[in-house]
Amino acid sequence: MTSDVPPKRSRAENVYQALRDAILEQNLKPGTKLSEDIIAGEFKVSRTSVRAALQQLRGDGLVDHQANRGAFVAEPSAENARDIFSLRRMLESEVIRRLAGNLKPDDVKRLRKHVEQEERAQPVNGPLSIRLAGEFHILLAELTGSQVLTRFVSETVSRSSLILARFARLHSSECAVDEHVRIIAALQAGDASAAEALMLHHLESVAVRADLRAPNSDGDTAAILKRYARALPT
Amino acid sequence: MTSDVPPKRSRAENVYQALRDAILEQNLKPGTKLSEDIIAGEFKVSRTSVRAALQQLRGDGLVDHQANRGAFVAEPSAENARDIFSLRRMLESEVIRRLAGNLKPDDVKRLRKHVEQEERAQPVNGPLSIRLAGEFHILLAELTGSQVLTRFVSETVSRSSLILARFARLHSSECAVDEHVRIIAALQAGDASAAEALMLHHLESVAVRADLRAPNSDGDTAAILKRYARALPT
DNA sequence: CATACAATGATTGTGTACAATAATGTACAC
DNA sequence: GTGTACATTATTGTACACAATCATTGTATG
Numbered sequence: 074m075t076s077d078v079p080p081k082r083s084r085a086e087n088v089y090q091a092l093r094d095a096i097l098e099q100n101l102k103p104g105t106k107l108s109e110d111i112i113a114g115e116f117k118v119s120r121t122s123v124r125a126a127l128q129q130l131r132g133d134g135l136v137d138h139q140a141n142r143g144a145f146v147a148e149p150s151a152e153n154a155r156d157i158f159s160l161r162r163m164l165e166s167e168v169i170r171r172l173a174g175n176l177k178p179d180d181v182k183r184l185r186k187h188v189e190q191e192e193r194a195q196p197v198n199g200p201l202s203i204r205l206a207g208e209f210h211i212l213l214a215e216l217t218g219s220q221v222l223t224r225f226v227s228e229t230v231s232r233s234s235l236i237l238a239r240f241a242r243l244h245s246s247e248c249a250v251d252e253h254v255r256i257i258a259a260l261q262a263g264d265a266s267a268a269e270a271l272m273l274h275h276l277e278s279v280a281v282r283a284d285l286r287a288p289n290s291d292g293d294t295a296a297i298l299k300r301y302a303r304a305l306p307t
Numbered sequence: 308m309t310s311d312v313p314p315k316r317s318r319a320e321n322v323y324q325a326l327r328d329a330i331l332e333q334n335l336k337p338g339t340k341l342s343e344d345i346i347a348g349e350f351k352v353s354r355t356s357v358r359a360a361l362q363q364l365r366g367d368g369l370v371d372h373q374a375n376r377g378a379f380v381a382e383p384s385a386e387n388a389r390d391i392f393s394l395r396r397m398l399e400s401e402v403i404r405r406l407a408g409n410l411k412p413d414d415v416k417r418l419r420k421h422v423e424q425e426e427r428a429q430p431v432n433g434p435l436s437i438r439l440a441g442e443f444h445i446l447l448a449e450l451t452g453s454q455v456l457t458r459f460v461s462e463t464v465s466r467s468s469l470i471l472a473r474f475a476r477l478h479s480s481e482c483a484v485d486e487h488v489r490i491i492a493a494l495q496a497g498d499a500s501a502a503e504a505l506m507l508h509h510l511e512s513v514a515v516r517a518d519l520r521a522p523n524s525d526g527d528t529a530a531i532l533k534r535y536a537r538a539l540p541t
Numbered sequence: 542c543a544t545a546c547a548a549t550g551a552t553t554g555t556g557t558a559c560a561a562t563a564a565t566g567t568a569c570a571c
Numbered sequence: 572g573t574g575t576a577c578a579t580t581a582t583t584g585t586a587c588a589c590a591a592t593c594a595t596t597g598t599a600t601g
Binding site for chain 3: 319352
């Protein structure tokens, strides 16, 4: 440790982290309105800081910003979802190829540590484990040493969380941890193609949880109401 | 045309566009300090808007933001440069594969139009042609219809401009337009592998212009000073 | 009854003032 | 003469107040 002094994050950054976590843990669901006033009041900071945080989230594609209307947690379309999963396959395959056989002892240690965290969070099967599952993939990308690749993986993984929040039938991620373990093993063994196959299978099992034909609940309020409309007397 | 009413861009967005163009046209060189006050004065807007623009640029990786110090045009390291070119090869190969044989007539029209612009700007061989050359690649990505892929290509291409500004021996992009034309032809012919080869060759010829061993002028001030330090009497 | 229009309300966009922080210049002690 | 501590200055970080904008609602009219 190099005398870990917390780098004194700005308030905007704190708000950003908090909101991001909330979104990734699916406590803020797609479509939720993120009012600057309300958030500012809740976090006891000025709207200025909240604005900065929201803009950054917009940059990550996690929130949509409508002019003079406000910010909302992004609602990826089905098409968008397919797009993102497709890119994820490409990006994470690359990660695996770069990592296979090149994991340093320290890397393995970090991965194992993370998986342990996942296992501890598992019984809860709640928000935390959802976020950790995603962060495993980001950690893998980090280990490649490529900042840009990490960035791209991070973005696609984050948005995958949104997609699952919107489309997933049931968000049990039981199998995930197991698959993570096996991926680590394959990487350590230097078996590139096996690792890649595992990863692709893993991603497939994530994607398959999403039924892209029907969004979960509050897709369009209008769409929901339409389903109830016929119950009314004509 | 669908009655092109300019969508009334916010001031922050205007500043963002202007700064981005200036950076991509290499009029603002890597390392340049972007003082909020000065920019605000120059654009006749408040620092608030400038701040928003700078933050967005930071999101694009075009500026580095140091806490309480200010924003600077990013100075990609040699390592970073290799990283980005590597990712570019991957991303743009994907673009080509998706596009080959799938170009709609309208798409071809847009591409030709863009190339014409490039040709007109060519004699100048100045800032504009540099930016247009990059935007050709972004346009290709757009035609895939994948928002995320477009975003990633856009980011890597933009940062490539920065890299060339920092490392390129001479920034003559004479050959580029020719190569762009040939890529279009191959795509239209549906010859995927030829198109991909052309693109990779094209990217290679861009990358080779950069001598990653020696940054153009103001690299790390510290690094430069170190080279001069031994000239001093001990 | 549907449609067009005007008033209203709420929310974001922008500017300005102040606080916090880091870099720089200066004086002093050794 | 050199190094350190302190004061100064410049720049960013934050808060707040006001203006602009859009959505909504209510009202009148065909």
